[in-house]
Amino acid sequence: MWKTILRRFLIMIPELIILSMLVFLLAKAMPGDPFLGSINPKSSPQQIHHLMQANGLYDPWYQQYWNWVVHLFHGDLGMSYEYKEPVVGLIQQRGLNTLWLALFTMIMTYMIALPLGVYAGKHEGKWQDNLVRVYTYVTMAIPFFVVLVLGIWIFGYLFNLFPTAGSISPTATGFGTVISRLTHIILPGLLGALFGTVNIVQYLRSEVIDAKHSAYVKTAKSKGIPMKDIYRHHIFRNSLLPIAAFSGYSITGLLAGSIFTEMVFSYPGMGLLFLNAVNYRDYTVITALVLLYGFLNLLGTLISDVVLAVIDPRIRVE
Amino acid sequence: MNKYRKWAVMVAMTVVPLTLAACSNDQNATVNPNKLKPSYSAQGSSDSKANQGTLKLAEVNNSPFAGISSPTLSTNAEDSDVFSPGGEQPGSVNSLFKTDSDYKIIDGGMANQRIDRNRQTVTITLRKNAKWSNGSPVTAKDIEYPYEIIANPNTKSQQYSSDFENIKGMADYHAGTAKTISGIEMPEGENGKKVVIHVDRVTPSMQYAGNSFIWGSVEPYAYIKDVPIDKLTSAPQIRKKPIFTGPYKLDSMVQGESTSWSPNKYYYGKQAKIKHINIQVVSSNNIAAALKAKKYDFTLGGLGANNYPDVAKLKDYKITGNPGNSYNYFGFNLGHMDPKTNQQVTDPNMKMSNKKLRQAMMYAIDVNTPAKKFGHGLTARGNTLIPPIFKDVHDKNIKGYSFDQKKAEKLLDEAGYKKKGKWRTQPNGKPLEINFGVMQSSKTVEATMDSYVQNWRKIGLNVKYAGGKPMEMNSFYEALQAPKQDEMDIYAASWSVGSEPTPTQLYGADAAYNMGHFSTPENTKLLNSLNNEQSWNKNYRKQQYSKWQRYMNDQAAYVPETYRTDWVPVNSKLKNYNSDAANNQFWSNLEFTK
Numbered sequence A: 001m002w003k004t005i006l007r008r009f010l011i012m013i014p015e016l017i018i019l020s021m022l023v024f025l026l027a028k029a030m031p032g033d034p035f036l037g038s039i040n041p042k043s044s045p046q047q048i049h050h051l052m053q054a055n056g057l058y059d060p061w062y063q064q065y066w067n068w069v070v071h072l073f074h075g076d077l078g079m080s081y082e083y084k085e086p087v088v089g090l091i092q093q094r095g096l097n098t099l100w101l102a103l104f105t106m107i108m109t110y111m112i113a114l115p116l117g118v119y120a121g122k123h124e125g126k127w128q129d130n131l132v133r134v135y136t137y138v139t140m141a142i143p144f145f146v147v148l149v150l151g152i153w154i155f156g157y158l159f160n161l162f163p164t165a166g167s168i169s170p171t172a173t174g175f176g177t178v179i180s181r182l183t184h185i186i187l188p189g190l191l192g193a194l195f196g197t198v199n200i201v202q203y204l205r206s207e208v209i210d211a212k213h214s215a216y217v218k219t220a221k222s223k224g225i226p227m228k229d230i231y232r233h234h235i236f237r238n239s240l241l242p243i244a245a246f247s248g249y250s251i252t253g254l255l256a257g258s259i260f261t262e263m264v265f266s267y268p269g270m271g272l273l274f275l276n277a278v279n280y281r282d283y284t285v286i287t288a289l290v291l292l293y294g295f296l297n298l299l300g301t302l303i304s305d306v307v308l309a310v311i312d313p314r315i316r317v318e
Numbered sequence B: 001m002n003k004y005r006k007w008a009v010m011v012a013m014t015v016v017p018l019t020l021a022a023c024s025n026d027q028n029a030t031v032n033p034n035k036l037k038p039s040y041s042a043q044g045s046s047d048s049k050a051n052q053g054t055l056k057l058a059e060v061n062n063s064p065f066a067g068i069s070s071p072t073l074s075t076n077a078e079d080s081d082v083f084s085p086g087g088e089q090p091g092s093v094n095s096l097f098k099t100d101s102d103y104k105i106i107d108g109g110m111a112n113q114r115i116d117r118n119r120q121t122v123t124i125t126l127r128k129n130a131k132w133s134n135g136s137p138v139t140a141k142d143i144e145y146p147y148e149i150i151a152n153p154n155t156k157s158q159q160y161s162s163d164f165e166n167i168k169g170m171a172d173y174h175a176g177t178a179k180t181i182s183g184i185e186m187p188e189g190e191n192g193k194k195v196v197i198h199v200d201r202v203t204p205s206m207q208y209a210g211n212s213f214i215w216g217s218v219e220p221y222a223y224i225k226d227v228p229i230d231k232l233t234s235a236p237q238i239r240k241k242p243i244f245t246g247p248y249k250l251d252s253m254v255q256g257e258s259t260s261w262s263p264n265k266y267y268y269g270k271q272a273k274i275k276h277i278n279i280q281v282v283s284s285n286n287i288a289a290a291l292k293a294k295k296y297d298f299t300l301g302g303l304g305a306n307n308y309p310d311v312a313k314l315k316d317y318k319i320t321g322n323p324g325n326s327y328n329y330f331g332f333n334l335g336h337m338d339p340k341t342n343q344q345v346t347d348p349n350m351k352m353s354n355k356k357l358r359q360a361m362m363y364a365i366d367v368n369t370p371a372k373k374f375g376h377g378l379t380a381r382g383n384t385l386i387p388p389i390f391k392d393v394h395d396k397n398i399k400g401y402s403f404d405q406k407k408a409e410k411l412l413d414e415a416g417y418k419k420k421g422k423w424r425t426q427p428n429g430k431p432l433e434i435n436f437g438v439m440q441s442s443k444t445v446e447a448t449m450d451s452y453v454q455n456w457r458k459i460g461l462n463v464k465y466a467g468g469k470p471m472e473m474n475s476f477y478e479a480l481q482a483p484k485q486d487e488m489d490i491y492a493a494s495w496s497v498g499s500e501p502t503p504t505q506l507y508g509a510d511a512a513y514n515m516g517h518f519s520t521p522e523n524t525k526l527l528n529s530l531n532n533e534q535s536w537n538k539n540y541r542k543q544q545y546s547k548w549q550r551y552m553n554d555q556a557a558y559v560p561e562t563y564r565t566d567w568v569p570v571n572s573k574l575k576n577y578n579s580d581a582a583n584n585q586f587w588s589n590l591e592f593t594k
Helices: A002-029 A045-054 A061-072 A087-122 A127-141 A144-158 A176-194 A198-212 A215-222 A227-239 A241-256 A259-264 A270-279 A283-311 B007-012 B077-082 B140-151 B162-166 B170-175 B229-234 B287-292 B305-312 B355-364 B368-375 B405-415 B443-458 B473-480 B521-529 B538-555
Strands: B054-060 B111-116 B121-126 B194-198 B248-254 B258-263 B276-282 B298-300 B317-332 B335-338 B343-346 B379-381 B433-437 B462-465 B490-496 B558-571
Touching: A002 A061, A002 A283, A087 A127, A087 A176, A087 A198, A087 A227, A087 A241, A087 A270, A087 A283, A127 A198, A144 A176, A144 A259, A144 B287, A176 A259, A198 A227, A198 A241, A215 A227, A227 A241, A241 A270, A241 A283, A259 A270, A270 A283, B054 B077, B054 B287, B077 B276, B121 B140, B140 B162, B140 B170, B140 B194, B140 B229, B162 B170, B287 B305, B298 B558, B305 B317, B305 B368, B305 B558, B355 B405, B355 B443, B355 B538, B368 B379, B368 B443, B368 B558, B433 B443, B433 B473, B443 B462, B473 B490, B521 B538
Parallel strands: B054 B276, B054 B298, B433 B462, B433 B490
Antiparallel strands: B111 B121, B121 B194, B248 B258, B258 B276, B317 B490, B317 B558, B335 B343, B379 B558
16 A cells, blocks of 8 residues: 555656646646736836846756746745746745635535535435436536626625625634634635535435445345444445545645635635736746646545545455 | 836736625726825814824735835835835835925935035935934935935945936946945035035936935935845844834834834924824725725725726725826837847837838727726826826827828828738838737736727738737837847836936937837937926926927827826825825824724
């Protein structure tokens, strides 16, 4: 087991190197430069030229790449051209905002989806099942940004129940900051959870149905074990397999952020950061973020595999 | 006063999924911009309880603000908006001077300015009681330090330009060969109140705030001196706990989201009446709904015209307005830039070199109809390259190019662009295909551009989008800024303008932003005359501005498309809201009424 994990870690190194080179090259291949967006009658072309030179943006790509790698190993991902502060600090700020929101959304999603999936599977073909199915299909069919816009309009503006912008109130202090943070993520988090359950519910439902008709359940039934216990100890656990396989990937999701949610709720997270970085050609931020996402993806795959191996002894690699 | 907008980017931002404004049913409301006033004042008596509360403001923007409080280092309008209670007007932070409505510097601000034409000096004298919000006095060094930050060889500031080399010793300091700027003298010492700036030549534009020679704001030297200049943008003194000279001090800030303020007891002017101000970034998609829910008292950062019909009918708000500080324009590709001399060279044999062709193209398009339909009266056809925000020099008598397709066809016939089949050909008989460069933008802007193309095709001009479709903003400017390009024959773009009208940086023979490469001796002569010895005389200056506008109108190398009216909804309970440039007590004057 440990050998497998170690091997997977070692493979990640060349993968990350290739990824970083690709990202670096692609970012540079985009038209424009970080200072193009700020051209206006008062900003002088000479000074922009000077800044381009000072930032080494005229150097050949391999030289820029090498400089970047050297800095990377000193924990320095450079300065953001747009925000004019260290990229590491910027990602920390935004990453934390995104993490809270995504964590809350994820927990709520599982809390809603797991019982629903089992419930639908248990009542296969009955009205309860149909009800759950209608719910998941309706939530899947409505575009998410419509949900967000309607949600903020109804609960934020019309009924004034939740804050409508930002991640925290500017005047919150002490314990109030925790409460303020929480109130800011409840609405976007709940909307995300209520409308993001379809995959889990449907997977879980079909797994439960499969398990219900499997030999071990029949055996358990014939032994006279109560249905409640069969569900708890046999069906539920086995049905979780495909969901566990996804769990690793949700790690990436935790830090990727959602552009729609962040835009509608003016919530400064990673999604908007990435979008702006691409728009403004903020190279340092683009490369740092893509590399981070790449790393998280690889890590996510690894975790998924490990989790699967833990739950299901059959797929352990020797 | 120093409003720098990421205009090029703003226009290109298109990631707007759906706006709440779409919930409205009356999309046809229009406004007569001449009726919008920059000020509003509720009539009732002042409400002392409400004044103890919070003034809630929305900074309308689709992304978090960068959070650089220093006007010397900041490069975007969002930062100057969210930190403006630390200055005296929206969009200005730590400003030195008071101005009149035309942005001309007058006495009565934090400092007064005297220009000595004989000695070629500019003397800035601080008022004795000018203090920072931490209680320490504003000093002569605080006036000088911005120049060091701007010109330091390692600076992160983007403000340096060759105009600053008019100050003696500035070039040496910028090159790193001098430790100080010899031309900036502090006769009473660093802690004194007076600064004398020695220049090669004083120019009339120095009388106006936001000119490119004299910096208009201060930096707290004593507070930030321990931070190396290249580290300033990320220093906590600038990012987390900045100090200000205006009527409010910063209590707290959430990076990228909001700022919160309370009155600064050290402010030299009138004490603020409202006890707290919160400024929060709000997405342009939500702002109409947020105003409907009365979440904010007024907005900063500019509202799109598409929000107007929804907001205008809200009973709790009064709409105020100002001529916008930007304009859209067309440019024609007329030559190239000589990379050796950095001079723009107009080439007589370009596709668009014929003046009558350019004029015909401008007469051929109907600017007013789409402007009215999409702009609700807040955008209108522009007539000259000096927008009406510069009341004293904008020439409103110039007609510009009003929609007249017959005239356009006549001009083309006269110039020899005869119709052969569907399309007109060049006078030499060769086919004429015109490439029109536009940027990706909102649906309404793209629809407007489509309608212009149809206008042109109707009179037989074979106009196509350069590259086949609207271009991504970065690609557009990269192509346009090349010394020579043949991708676009005509292009549509925008400029934001500061508070000083000199157009030389955009249209001068050595201006890098003269991207259509228009350069004639007459143009150079007229541009120089805007800031020569005689133009200290107000009437002469006005007359020369008028001559230049007429000349540019006739040449049609650059033609304005539309002007914009900036509009702000103001809580109808607010008293003394006045966004005129002359009101340098903007924040202190505000109060709530019953």
